[in-house]
Amino acid sequence: MGKGIAMRLPKHIYKEFENVVGPEYISDREYILAAHRHPTTMSMRKPASPDAVILPGSTEEVQAIVRICNRYSIKFIPTVSSCIAMALPNQPETVILHMKRMNKIHEINEEDRYAIIEPGVRHCQLKPEVMKRGLSYPVAAVGTGGSVLTSIATASGENHVHYSSSKTNRYLLGFEWILPTGELLRVGSLANEAGWFCPDGPGPSLRGLVKGYVGHYGGLGVVTKIALGLDTWKGPEVMPTEGHSPSYKVRFAQDRHKLFIFKFPTLDKVRDAMIEIGRAEIGYAVLKYFNATAALMATESANDFWELWNSGLFQKELARPLYVYLATWSSEELAYEESVLWDIINETGGERVKESIRLIYEDNMDFFVVVGTLQRVLRLGCGWAPNKLSADSIPHIFKVAKAIPEFMDEFIEKGLVLNAPDNFMIIPWEYGHLAHIEQLYLWDQNIDEFGKIPMVFMQRSLETDIRHGHHATMPPRYKTMMEKLGPLYSNYHVWATKIKEAFDPNMVSNPLP
Numbered sequence: 001m002g003k004g005i006a007m008r009l010p011k012h013i014y015k016e017f018e019n020v021v022g023p024e025y026i027s028d029r030e031y032i033l034a035a036h037r038h039p040t041t042m043s044m045r046k047p048a049s050p051d052a053v054i055l056p057g058s059t060e061e062v063q064a065i066v067r068i069c070n071r072y073s074i075k076f077i078p079t080v081s082s083c084i085a086m087a088l089p090n091q092p093e094t095v096i097l098h099m100k101r102m103n104k105i106h107e108i109n110e111e112d113r114y115a116i117i118e119p120g121v122r123h124c125q126l127k128p129e130v131m132k133r134g135l136s137y138p139v140a141a142v143g144t145g146g147s148v149l150t151s152i153a154t155a156s157g158e159n160h161v162h163y164s165s166s167k168t169n170r171y172l173l174g175f176e177w178i179l180p181t182g183e184l185l186r187v188g189s190l191a192n193e194a195g196w197f198c199p200d201g202p203g204p205s206l207r208g209l210v211k212g213y214v215g216h217y218g219g220l221g222v223v224t225k226i227a228l229g230l231d232t233w234k235g236p237e238v239m240p241t242e243g244h245s246p247s248y249k250v251r252f253a254q255d256r257h258k259l260f261i262f263k264f265p266t267l268d269k270v271r272d273a274m275i276e277i278g279r280a281e282i283g284y285a286v287l288k289y290f291n292a293t294a295a296l297m298a299t300e301s302a303n304d305f306w307e308l309w310n311s312g313l314f315q316k317e318l319a320r321p322l323y324v325y326l327a328t329w330s331s332e333e334l335a336y337e338e339s340v341l342w343d344i345i346n347e348t349g350g351e352r353v354k355e356s357i358r359l360i361y362e363d364n365m366d367f368f369v370v371v372g373t374l375q376r377v378l379r380l381g382c383g384w385a386p387n388k389l390s391a392d393s394i395p396h397i398f399k400v401a402k403a404i405p406e407f408m409d410e411f412i413e414k415g416l417v418l419n420a421p422d423n424f425m426i427i428p429w430e431y432g433h434l435a436h437i438e439q440l441y442l443w444d445q446n447i448d449e450f451g452k453i454p455m456v457f458m459q460r461s462l463e464t465d466i467r468h469g470h471h472a473t474m475p476p477r478y479k480t481m482m483e484k485l486g487p488l489y490s491n492y493h494v495w496a497t498k499i500k501e502a503f504d505p506n507m508v509s510n511p512l513p
Contacts, residue, residue, distance in 0.1 A: 014052065016161075026053070032053050036089070050077075076097055080147035124145060135231065138162065139159055140156075145369050163285055169207075171228045173189075175225065177206075196227035223377040239366065263321050269348050272352065273322055278394075285327075285368050287327075391437070395471070404439065460480065466485075466488065
């Protein structure tokens, strides 16, 4: 059969899966399979089709499915929202484990500050529940429909409040893990039946194998339940929302919450201000944000975006911005933090952006809570993709940013991508001990062979990183890119391959393309 056409499981294997989950929770219907084989409209590659989609309802069902896959050498990919290419098949004889049935919040422990959840729990479920209890956690900047477990335990989970919290891998506590062979492993304090409060137990920690920097994207089995740590929340128990989507507003009380957006003459000045604010340990969120993405999120239609973008306002005001959100327990604390902030801004040469831009964010404070408007980035109907997605010290990451024109100018001059060289964000972690960079670029799908643009773009970006020795590209799940990037990251690709072979001897758990 041709590529993209389902091969169908042999009847006896299909029946074994069906006996595990029941006939209503497995399908090989063509229209069901089609939804799980197209990563995006940008792809020029004819994708492989899954042979079936299976919806397990418990850890025991997942374990049984994985054992069947090992018995018959069938590959499996666990997924919830399938919004990235790694969640879809890259070769035949693959089944999809769609985890959306497993959507229970098992416990919110207010005293020890953790929540126990399953893979199908979305941010729009968990975040309101913990906010009611004066608690919080960093929501991955993927929108409210993203899986909490995925961002905490198995995939990337960058967020707008890294500065006062951290990368989401720091929030993973005890967890249940079905290994690629089908063995159930309870990790951390769970291993000794001591509860969910700790990810580590006696001996070497396994948390790094499951999550590490970015996660294994289903390449090392299935995480079926986790505990995630919770922070205190200085905001309202219920989001104070006015209006209806897409024309809604979320405002916070000005006596304890205040937002500033500054612009600077150079990236070096942005860097210096970011470092000094971290040293002072003030603020809830600090970041240099995208400008084209900000324009998309600030408008309600494609026509509105083009009118704003063509005006040049965001290119002028938000080329080198610094967003600072102060969230405090009292008005006195807010006054102190604002005073310190202004000292730093005056010393580093910053000034406020136009009032109209700041008001956009004051009316949409969910930007710092659940990022409810992120899907507007998709509105243009063009190709888009993230780039870089890695972290190092703040000075190092700003060197990475200043090197972006070295590879991007060529694409802009040829009209292959949107002329938005400043459309990248830098978010410090943990009051500036590290910083994350992400670039977002957009291109016209009417261009001949448009599908080649992202691969060539990322290749030029990677070559720039290697030339300068920059730690800027997220370690990928593609063999050829792993081998090129590996020497910059202590030959991580060698160790990743050894771990994969040890944990997945039959190569059934979302193998590398």
